[in-house]
Amino acid sequence: MEVLMGSVYALVLGGWVCFGLLKWNGMRYNRRGLPPGTMGWPFFGETTEFLKQGPDFMKNKRARFGSVFKSHILGSPTIVSMDPELNRYILLNEGKGLVPGYPQSTLDILGKSNIAAVRGSDHKRIRGSFLSLVNLSMLKDWLLPRIDKYMRLHLNNLDSKTIDIQKLTANMALFIAFKQMMETESSSSYEAFKAEFDKLMVGSLSLPINIPGTNYYGGFMGRKRVLRILREIIEKRRDSLMKHDDILDYLLKDEDSRYKLNDDEILDQVIMILYSGFETISTTSMMAIKYLHDHPTALQELRDEHFAIRGRKKPEEPIEWNDYKTMSFSRAVTFETLRLATVVNGVLRKTTEEMELNGFVIPRGWRIYVYTREINYNPFLYPEPLKFNPWRWLDKSMESQNYCFLFGGGSRLCPGKELGIVIISTFLHYFVTQYRWEEVGGEKILKFPRVEAPNGLHVRVSKYQD
Numbered sequence: 179m180e181v182l183m184g185s186v187y188a189l190v191l192g193g194w195v196c197f198g199l200l201k202w203n204g205m206r207y208n209r210r211g212l213p214p215g216t217m218g219w220p221f222f223g224e225t226t227e228f229l230k231q232g233p234d235f236m237k238n239k240r241a242r243f244g245s246v247f248k249s250h251i252l253g254s255p256t257i258v259s260m261d262p263e264l265n266r267y268i269l270l271n272e273g274k275g276l277v278p279g280y281p282q283s284t285l286d287i288l289g290k291s292n293i294a295a296v297r298g299s300d301h302k303r304i305r306g307s308f309l310s311l312v313n314l315s316m317l318k319d320w321l322l323p324r325i326d327k328y329m330r331l332h333l334n335n336l337d338s339k340t341i342d343i344q345k346l347t348a349n350m351a352l353f354i355a356f357k358q359m360m361e362t363e364s365s366s367s368y369e370a371f372k373a374e375f376d377k378l379m380v381g382s383l384s385l386p387i388n389i390p391g392t393n394y395y396g397g398f399m400g401r402k403r404v405l406r407i408l409r410e411i412i413e414k415r416r417d418s419l420m421k422h423d424d425i426l427d428y429l430l431k432d433e434d435s436r437y438k439l440n441d442d443e444i445l446d447q448v449i450m451i452l453y454s455g456f457e458t459i460s461t462t463s464m465m466a467i468k469y470l471h472d473h474p475t476a477l478q479e480l481r482d483e484h485f486a487i488r489g490r491k492k493p494e495e496p497i498e499w500n501d502y503k504t505m506s507f508s509r510a511v512t513f514e515t516l517r518l519a520t521v522v523n524g525v526l527r528k529t530t531e532e533m534e535l536n537g538f539v540i541p542r543g544w545r546i547y548v549y550t551r552e553i554n555y556n557p558f559l560y561p562e563p564l565k566f567n568p569w570r571w572l573d574k575s576m577e578s579q580n581y582c583f584l585f586g587g588g589s590r591l592c593p594g595k596e597l598g599i600v601i602i603s604t605f606l607h608y609f610v611t612q613y614r615w616e617e618v619g620g621e622k623i624l625k626f627p628r629v630e631a632p633n634g635l636h637v638r639v640s641k642y643q644d
């Protein structure tokens with residue numbers, strides 16, 4: 179009996195302590211004018227629930243508090259906006275003090291000059307340099323021929339094999355980006371680079387705890403080694419008279435003085451180019467293969483588009499810009515995959531001063547999660563939103579409608595958008611014209627907080643014969 183009473187007291191006491199902590203934490207952030215919401219536990223906030231429940235966490239909160247609410251996630255007090263109009267306003271108004279608000283771990287590991295960390299004139303200069311590397315004439319004359327060459331190499335020889343598409347697309351995205359950046363570097367230096375870069379990527383989305391064994395620590399060490407490898411390559415290039423026709427040489431030659439970058443900025447720019455395209459391109463390519471596998475009519479239409487191109491060419495002839503311009507169904511498949519899989523859930527901003535948004539007062543320095551995921555499933559914008567229907571994107575006005583944030587918006591609109599679509603379309607071209615594939619194992623795919631197949635996505639590949 180006493181034992182039982184003791185347990186009851188402990189439970190009641192425990193309950194009171196928990197209640198007290200939750201209440202205290204809620205009161206700490208209970209300022210006049212803030213949106214409604216709960217702040218969870220001291221320090222941890224509601225991060226665990228957010229990561230565990232994902233989109234349902236957001237939907238439940240919206241049902242309780244409306245489309246704009248406060249919470250405490252990923253280490254800081256955060257306003258979540260699920261309001262399409264407000265999201266658009268935030269993305270279009272960086273100049274009014276709504277600047278990128280990525281976590282400290284991301285900024286530490288990607289470097290203080292990375293494009294997401296800079297603002298104002300520095301952002302204009304670094305973005306200008308970036309755009310000069312991926313503009314239309316670079317894409318047509320320089321990038322596409324290389325993407326074609328390395329895509330063939332990467333997708334060569336898959337016949338009669340069982341492969342993990344997740345691994346294949348991840349390696350493809352990094353290999354193609356590396357070759358554009360440093361074409362003449364050997365495959366052994368690519369392998370050494372890749373091992374360190376993988377650590378850097380894992381560390382960039384981690385809790386900033388700098389002790390050996392943590393992802394953050396590993397990412398930081400990865401960054402150090404990546405920088406060492408890059409510095410050695412740059413020194414070698416400066417000491418020799420040899421010309422290298424690649425992006426790194428272009429950055430080092432620095433012919434366009436409007437976007438002059440110092441050495442540290444060049445290093446961060448190289449890391450950012452490799453980093454920013456990597457996950458989006460690999461997961462979109464993987465999910466496109468998944469959706470096409472499950473939708474034979476769409477796959478057939480895609481194959482027809484690519485066989486029409488091959489029919490005009492000899493087998494060894496590369497894809498040219500005019501061919502790419504005819505790939506409207508591939509473009510539609512890319513957009514529909516980005517929408518349905520929600521490769522990008524949203525973007526992070528923070529306030530540089532106290533400001534009023536939608537009638538609420540947001541304190542200075544608060545993070546805003548511009549959560550765009552639900553817009554992708556809005557039945558007014560996308561009838562039958564859960565259906566994979568690439569045809570909806572053949573209406574070109576869909577890409578430019580006000581609430582299409584698949585590539586962000588405003589002054590931070592993705593500068594690699596067209597490059598990304600070119601890479602994914604080239605991948606689809608060589609994959610669907612050379613192979614057919616069957617899934618083995620029907621593996622699980624997680625869609626939140628990032629799209630991934632925890633055990634891989636295995637397919638059995640065979641040569642395509644009509």
Ligand code: HEM
Pocket residue numbers: 278293294305308450451452454455456458459462516521522525526583584585586587589590591592593594595597598599
């Ligand atoms: C399917 C492919 C891609 C998707 C879905 C995508 C998506 C996005 C989104 C949503 C943003 C906005 C981030 C924000 O507002 O904070 C963004 C920014 C950015 N993206 Fe992409 N991206 C893709 C491919 C690429 C590629 C291939 C590159 C470069 C090689 C790239 C480079 C960048 C850079 C540098 C920024 C930052 C721009 C700035 O802050 O001014 N992206 N991307």
